[in-house]
Amino acid sequence: MSSTTRRPLMAGNWKMNLNHLEANLLVQKLAASLTEKQLTAVETVVLPPFTDLRTVQTAVDGDKLLIGYGAQDISPHASGAYTGDISGPMLAKLGCTYVVVGHSERRAYHHEDDTVVNAKVKAALTHGLTPILCVGEGLDIREQGTHVAHCSDQLDGGLAGLTPEQVRQVVIAYEPVWAIGTGKTATPDDAQEVCGAVRQRLAERFDQETADQVRVLYGGSVKASNIASIMGQSDVDGGLVGGASLDAEEFAQICRFPEHLAR
Ligand SMILES: O=C[C@H](O)COP(=O)(O)O
Numbered sequence: 001m002s003s004t005t006r007r008p009l010m011a012g013n014w015k016m017n018l019n020h021l022e023a024n025l026l027v028q029k030l031a032a033s034l035t036e037k038q039l040t041a042v043e044t045v046v047l048p049p050f051t052d053l054r055t056v057q058t059a060v061d062g063d064k065l066l067i068g069y070g071a072q073d074i075s076p077h078a079s080g081a082y083t084g085d086i087s088g089p090m091l092a093k094l095g096c097t098y099v100v101v102g103h104s105e106r107r108a109y110h111h112e113d114d115t116v117v118n119a120k121v122k123a124a125l126t127h128g129l130t131p132i133l134c135v136g137e138g139l140d141i142r143e144q145g146t147h148v149a150h151c152s153d154q155l156d157g158g159l160a161g162l163t164p165e166q167v168r169q170v171v172i173a174y175e176p177v178w179a180i181g182t183g184k185t186a187t188p189d190d191a192q193e194v195c196g197a198v199r200q201r202l203a204e205r206f207d208q209e210t211a212d213q214v215r216v217l218y219g220g221s222v223k224a225s226n227i228a229s230i231m232g233q234s235d236v237d238g239g240l241v242g243g244a245s246l247d248a249e250e251f252a253q254i255c256r257f258p259e260h261l262a263r
Pocket residue numbers: 013103175179180181182183219220221222240241242243244
């Protein structure tokens with residue numbers, strides 16, 4: 001399967017931005033900025049803070065918007081005495097289809113290691129959510145030149161104990177930490193190097209069919225001005241977009257990337 005048969009996915013990670021009123025405005029504006037044809041060609045997803053999910057659900061259901069949504073984190077537990085956590089069944093009940101797992105900000109600020117990340121991937125799958133498993137290296141590792149091995153290790157850790165059938169339901173996001181929110185985008189070749197290595201690792205650990213089916217996103221200072229060159233790479237199937245997803249028109253332009261490719 002080539003990149004042309006994997007449906008592109010653009011996921012906007014709002015991080016800890018926008019209250020529920022602002023969320024409603026952004027999701028309506030985003031939907032109004034994209035045609036049905038564009039939304040069919042490129043799967044468009046927003047990942048708001050937990051407190052916005054019910055509002056986004058109401059907007060999407062009420063106006064039958066062709067926009068998917070999901071959460072930025074998930075508890076490894078289904079219920080119980082876990083103060084502050086949000087479970088898979090709660091997210092599924094809100095109509096979420098995606099959940100980010102192992103984002104570098106969770107790994108850094110909440111000390112999530114591969115064991116925790118793996119438990120969260122499994123929790124997502126158990127409750128019918130598609131995990132977007134993030135891998136990526138810091139600047140020190142990039143400078144040592146061991147970034148491919150580092151990302152492969154994170155991939156192995158996050159997917160430990162899964163069957164090929166389960167892995168086919170996972171989305172992988174390569175996010176070099178040094179490119180997140182810094183304005184320093186990896187070059188298209190940098191993105192391809194690791195996204196290609198991720199796919200190769202999936203073939204080695206699982207099978208070629210699995211490797212061919214899994215979508216691999218790039219994230220890190222994605223903007224309307226650089227998305228076409230990134231999406232021109234054979235193993236990049238979409239973007240995990242932070243800052244630029246907070247602006248409806250900018251994110252809509254990112255989602256319209258096939259039109260830039262065609263020029
Ligand atoms: O989840 C998104 C990434 O961390 C990228 O964020 P950014 O687009 O603001 O660099």
